[in-house]
Amino acid sequence: xxxxxxxxxxxxxxxxxxxxxxxxxxxxxxxxxxxxxxxxxxxxxxxxxxxxxxxxxxxxxxxxxxxxxxxxxxxxxxxxxxxxxxxxxxxxxxxxxxxxxxxxxxxxxxxxxxxxxxxxxxxxxxxxxxxxxxxxxxxxxxxxxxxxxxxxxxxxxxxxxxxxxxxxxxxx
Numbered sequence: 001x002x003x004x005x006x007x008x009x010x011x012x013x014x015x016x017x018x019x020x021x022x023x024x025x026x027x028x029x030x031x032x033x034x035x036x037x038x039x040x041x042x043x044x045x046x047x048x049x050x051x052x053x054x055x056x057x058x059x060x061x062x063x064x065x066x067x068x069x070x071x072x073x074x075x076x077x078x079x080x081x082x083x084x085x086x087x088x089x090x091x092x093x094x095x096x097x098x099x100x101x102x103x104x105x106x107x108x109x110x111x112x113x114x115x116x117x118x119x120x121x122x123x124x125x126x127x128x129x130x131x132x133x134x135x136x137x138x139x140x141x142x143x144x145x146x147x148x149x150x151x152x153x154x155x156x157x158x159x160x161x162x163x164x165x166x167x168x169x170x171x172x
Contacts, residue, residue, distance in 0.1 A: 064099045111139045
């Protein structure tokens, strides 16, 4: 029998950790408001009463839409006794997105930033970097010219993309 593969432990940057800690503080405030009705355990994303989000894909996808709406339209949730309190809206609201869109954004930004494909593959949970190469080939192809110019700069000590054809002929 095959044992399930554990996903690698992804490293998180300081800003993401800060955001997760802020999320935890909001969740603790929700727990306090819910009182004895709070079901919760140690889940990162929960329903309004602390229950784990059901694992079906529709619910998780809907959760992303809810999180984006909550970010774009922040408020302290109301209760039966207290009304919802609107908070200032962010200067740069988030566009609509599906959960899977966030995965593609993550991978694309890493590849554009020059993170090696095998590192991106590991973060995505791909067993083989060839999978990542196939899925994101269009991103990698877009940067082929940059790679050629970087190589030329390293070899010649100047940027070949700036040279005209006449300059290239004069050097021969």
